[in-house]
Amino acid sequence: MFRTKNMFFAVIIIGIIITVSILGCCPAPQQAASNPQAKQVSKKITIWHWMTDRKDTFNELAKKYKAQTGVDVEFMLFFPPDIFSQKVIAAARAGNLPDIFGILGEKKTLGSFVKAGHILDLTSYMQQDNNRWQESFYPQTLAVNIFEPANSYDVMPGIYAAPIDTTVMQFVYNKSILQEAGLNPDNSPKTLDEFIDYAKKAKEKTGKDGFVCGFGEGWLLHALATEWAINIMGEDKFVRTIKGEVSYTDPDWIEVFNIFSKLKDSSIFVSNIASLNNKESEDAFSRGKAAFSFNGSWAVNVYNQLNPGLDYSFFSLPTASSKFPAKIWGGAGSSFMIHAKSANKEEAVKFLKWLTQKEQQIVLIKETNNLPAIKGCEAELPPKLSVLIADLFNLTHPNIWPKNEDSRVIEVFDSGLQQIVMGIKQPKDVAQEVQNTKDRLSKK
Amino acid sequence: MSVALSCILPFFWMINVSFKTQAEFDKDYGINPAARLNFENYKTVIVKESFWKYFLNSVMYTFITVLFIVMISSLAAYSFSRLDFPGKSFIFYLFLTAMMIPLPAGFVPVYVLLNKFHLVNRVGYLLAMTNMGLSLSIYLLKTFFDQLPRDLEDAARIDGCNKLQIWWNVGLPLVAPALAVVIIFNALTVWNEFVLASLMFTNYSFMPLQVGLMEFSSKMVTQHTLIMSALTVAALPIVLLYIRMQKQFIKGLTAGATVG
């Protein structure tokens, strides 16, 4: 009894000592971060981001900036993205946002932040010296951060963020598998039927699977469906669907849903495709388990890390119709915003300008194999990426459309597609379900 | 027996794989007890990915939070069980209800409030974590206090002890078995927590182990053996703590179980 009690005392005393020591040393740096005056003196720019893959490169760039200008830059990584978003929201509400940060999600979210006065309007900086900064970007990359006059979000027109890279979604194929299947490895399928045909042949001849993709992540399915939808009905009709003028049960939309059921029936999918995440899909493709995949331009970096010898190439959407030109899902991969109430905002603007200069963009390209946000780096691109340059002028993305679809409709849309892919639901039922959700929400 | 095997096999598999290189793993997925112990993965995880820092943080948070919970919840449970004040049962049921209602956006107001008091740091985190364990701990300890005889306390009161002294000298030693349950249970919760930590801290050097694990496993999805090493580092301490305390744990549960 005595012994245990002494132990207990000892534990408590140790606990008190530790607690006091934390209390003593901890609040100091924290207060410095939330106190604008202190920051002004130290001239330190704080940046919050979520990109695990770029952590080291960012830190190197920060060092370089410090050497060039004497300004401290600190990149802080928070993961996973969902928690990052919550964190940014909480910080915005509490008034301790960092100088520079990213916002994930729909354009509506960006709009809300702007309306609440958290984000600095970069238009005047962009347009200095005859629009020099603005014109350096690929127009469609920058477009996701622009609010046009009289936009549907009710946001003051302006440019509110600077993109640091561009992402496009494209098909990839494994050249060796095509060759093994007796197909011309330099000839990618141009139409949907051709694509199915190739994938089937590859499967029959090599025993490998036809197509792998991270369909467990709904947005990948959504991006793919959007590309086909625009190909079948044109961007105009597509946007009118979002506005509620065209129904998801329209024959054109049924055709889009049917594509997925057709792909399912041709049994070119790897098993469990509807619960794969993108990383697993990348792993499978890089190990040569499937002939085709659908992935973002970041895949160059991923495949390179997983299997440097992989012989693959990108190709454009196999078209399902000749009525309308195909568009490519893409836009700014990641953008940085500046906190409007930051005491360091001029410094922050300078840093963002620096980050989107050619030299730094090339560093980012080299280290992370992403497409640049600005023009003029084409010559520096690795060959795998340079084939994608042409796409940068043919992009489409929810954040450039005049209106975003309600996230609940998208949710039903995505999980409906997953169920088609799993073979447990019919396309026309999914279309009806999506439309029902849309009707229900618009009635409110 | 086969159930026991199914519980322990994945665990051994995890440890076994953590010693392999990725190339070895790709050749053979099974358990290979003869494989040589290759500590390369652990070196990468602990030193290069600075898991040791996260590890120390986690140990500290777990230790302090559990201490807080033990003190605060045993005080409260003692009061709920033995003493009387207005609104007693209402407050007690409020604590119980807290286990049952999810608060999806609850973090934002708390963060704003804490920020006003400059507590968005380790202190705030420790308090929030303490709160997470309070409900169940108070419930467990109260039911335990309820079934204890009051003779000893009466004796202490006659000896001139005040209520605080009775709690400290009589109450706490008597519920010691139940404290083992509270300690294990809360140590698990704190050790395995990552959402609050990544929301709360802006300084990476404060992050606990699970946050490091999340980031690491997303970065290294296909480096299976490295991930397994990281998982092992994250799992082993808490498993060892349980093995060390399991006797008291079961004893505590046994002693408190029949009341419910």
Added chain:
Amino acid sequence: MNYSSVKDKAINFSFVAPAVLIFSIFWIYPFIYTFILSFQEYDLISPARFVGFANFREIFSDPMWGKCLYNGGFVTLWALTFQNVLAFMLAMAVDKVIRCNKFYRVVFFILPVLSEIIIGILMKLLLSTEPAGRDVLNNLLSNIGLGAFSQNWLGEDRVRIVTAIVHCWKGFGWAFVIFLAGLQSIPEQLYEAARIDGANAWQSFTKVTVPLLMPVITLILVLTILGTMQTFAMILALTGGAGGLTTVPVMYIFFHVRGNLAGLACAEGLILGIILVTVSFTMFFVSKLVRNKYGVLSR
């Protein structure tokens, strides 16, 4: 009320004061906030708009919410029956075996000790099949001559049941240790008395073991329901929802927070909370009623 009694009450209250203080900041305050939000359309950033009961109306007309409750209920049903029966049987068996008692106590509780994330990552790697995965479990099975059992574990026709079983498998250790503790607290004399009265094994089980374990059983049932209905991290890591087949309520709420529908998410949280509170307190109440009726005293 005289002065000394008030002072007495105040001292008594001061014992719970630290707990109540922390609890107010970290639970009551956000709870009130959640309650208010559930009547608003709000993305946590732009100004909130009061919408009355619109969020609740929307939830009741949303077929997906019903499906999520169904999915959660499905896993819970498995946990209530399969997991708890398994745990109970194991506890009965281990209670009789004195020798390896400690070994089983450690082994069965290893899984609950590990975090949901660790289990999710681990099981995904074990269960996922070629080509995207590594077929680890199937390989292991064929290595020990059970190749016939290998299959597509996460395929659409069984993903739901596999998810439920993985959840039970992770969680049964809790029920096991609590049952075991309950069994060990039953005094041996009671069994002996029953034997002397001529009771066979089954009778002593139903007349002694079960009634005395009633409170433990209630506790486990309530904890199982609370734990299972609020789980999601493991399922998210394992299947990511699988086209709505394994989307559970908290996961759905989480999606809505992410989709900037905080008001809706709060309303959903409240509804789930009300369901859980009702079910739990009803069970406690019924258990007490049963105990009183049959005159089983808690020791």
